[in-house]
Amino acid sequence: MTPHRSARAAVLSAGSWGTAVAKIMADAGTSVIVHARRDEIADSINTVHRNPGYFPDVELPAALTATTDPAAALAGADFLVLSIPAQSLRTNLAAWAPHIGPATVIVSLMKGIEQHSHLRASQIITEVTGVSAGRVAVLSGPNLAREIMDGQPAAATIACTDEDAAHRFQKACHTGYFRPYTSTDVTGCELGGAVKNVIALAVGIASGMGLGDNATALLITRGLAETTRLAVAMGAHPATLAGLSGLGDLVATCSSPLSRNRTFGTHLGRGLSVEEATAATRQTTEGVKSAQAILALAHTHGVEMPITEVISALLHEKVTLDEAAAALMQRPPKPER
Ligand SMILES: NC(=O)c1ccc[n+]([C@@H]2O[C@H](COP(=O)([O-])OP(=O)(O)OC[C@H]3O[C@@H](n4cnc5c(N)ncnc54)[C@H](O)[C@@H]3O)[C@@H](O)[C@H]2O)c1
Numbered sequence: 021m022t023p024h025r026s027a028r029a030a031v032l033s034a035g036s037w038g039t040a041v042a043k044i045m046a047d048a049g050t051s052v053i054v055h056a057r058r059d060e061i062a063d064s065i066n067t068v069h070r071n072p073g074y075f076p077d078v079e080l081p082a083a084l085t086a087t088t089d090p091a092a093a094l095a096g097a098d099f100l101v102l103s104i105p106a107q108s109l110r111t112n113l114a115a116w117a118p119h120i121g122p123a124t125v126i127v128s129l130m131k132g133i134e135q136h137s138h139l140r141a142s143q144i145i146t147e148v149t150g151v152s153a154g155r156v157a158v159l160s161g162p163n164l165a166r167e168i169m170d171g172q173p174a175a176a177t178i179a180c181t182d183e184d185a186a187h188r189f190q191k192a193c194h195t196g197y198f199r200p201y202t203s204t205d206v207t208g209c210e211l212g213g214a215v216k217n218v219i220a221l222a223v224g225i226a227s228g229m230g231l232g233d234n235a236t237a238l239l240i241t242r243g244l245a246e247t248t249r250l251a252v253a254m255g256a257h258p259a260t261l262a263g264l265s266g267l268g269d270l271v272a273t274c275s276s277p278l279s280r281n282r283t284f285g286t287h288l289g290r291g292l293s294v295e296e297a298t299a300a301t302r303q304t305t306e307g308v309k310s311a312q313a314i315l316a317l318a319h320t321h322g323v324e325m326p327i328t329e330v331i332s333a334l335l336h337e338k339v340t341l342d343e344a345a346a347a348l349m350q351r352p353p354k355p356e357r
């Protein structure tokens with residue numbers, strides 16, 4: 021990348037978070053092309069500067085363009101920003117990989133763990149594309165897309181083992197309303213983002229069952245404890261889990277009615293089956309797909325994750341709501357750690 025031209029980014033795809041990050045980057049002066057799967061979304065972004073599928077009410081920067089051709093989006097890109105459901109990453113990336121330039125930094129926005137391999141998105145990216153870990157970054161934090169599209173302030177962590185790559189992406193997405201920090205702890209950043217979705221399901225369930233704020237605080241606090249245990253066992257720094265991609269995202273997701281994971285949990289807590297809650301949910305709900313894989317990681321690393329275990333059992337309809345609550349409250353007494 022020469023210092024005299026603005027950075028170029030390809031954002032795949034034009035869902036809610038992809039659109040929000042594309043807007044942030046365009047507002048930061050980065051030249052952005054979004055890849056949309058549907059012609060009508062790409063046409064609308066190019067002609068009336070709106071994404072009718074996700075944010076019909078928000079005018080996008082005129083400099084933000086769209087295409088349905090991934091090769092066209094990726095041509096000359098300094099950054100490839102990936103924002104699709106984690107379970108679809110491997111297949112899509114294999115098709116896009118031949119168009120990725122030799123110096124392009126690949127940035128994952130995804131907060132899920134692959135079901136069959138138990139891999140994080142950054143690991144899938146290096147596996148599928150063969151690029152070095154230093155060219156793979158992760159952006160994660162308390163970032164509800166709707167708030168960001170409204171220009172409300174937010175911050176996030178960009179993690180990459182190559183600090184220079186993280187700094188370049190930081191510059192490419194720093195605006196007056198979006199403040200990105202950098203980190204080298206990719207593992208901690210990704211695990212914080214993935215596990216908070218499962219804890220948000222638990223908080224939603226508790227809320228749907230009519231439980232109070234004490235129960236919410238209990239789940240957030242002990243949820244952070246089990247997230248940190250897993251992340252540290254997998255090599256993360258504990259401070260990462262106390263930061264934006266850990267505690268920050270956990271608090272935002274567990275508190276907000278905008279969260280799809282929390283809302284899905286609320287449906288379950290009110291008595292809907294998993295099938296009914298899925299039918300009521302239009303967008304990506306990573307915690308539902310990732311809970312079992314996170315539990316498998318916990319078993320592999322010899323870590324206790326009681327909330328994740330109970331949520332996984334509930335999602336597979338192995339326990340009832342009352343049995344799930346009892347399973348958590350009737351665990352043997354222990355010191356707090
Ligand atoms: N929405 C948010 O506030 C937010 C914030 C931070 C992180 N995230 C993360 O970003 C990722 C994407 O979430 P989102 O909110 O944008 O989801 P979304 O459901 O709004 O959009 C998903 C996008 O992926 C595309 N897509 C869906 N299935 C696909 C498939 N099988 N193959 C290819 N493309 C497919 C859709 O067309 C859409 O463009 C998730 O991992 C989520 O956890 C979301």
Ligand SMILES: O=P(O)(O)OC[C@H](O)CO
Nearest residue numbers: 161162163164279280281
């Ligand atoms: O809507 P959710 O539950 O996927 O959460 C969105 C973001 O991850 C919040 O940071």
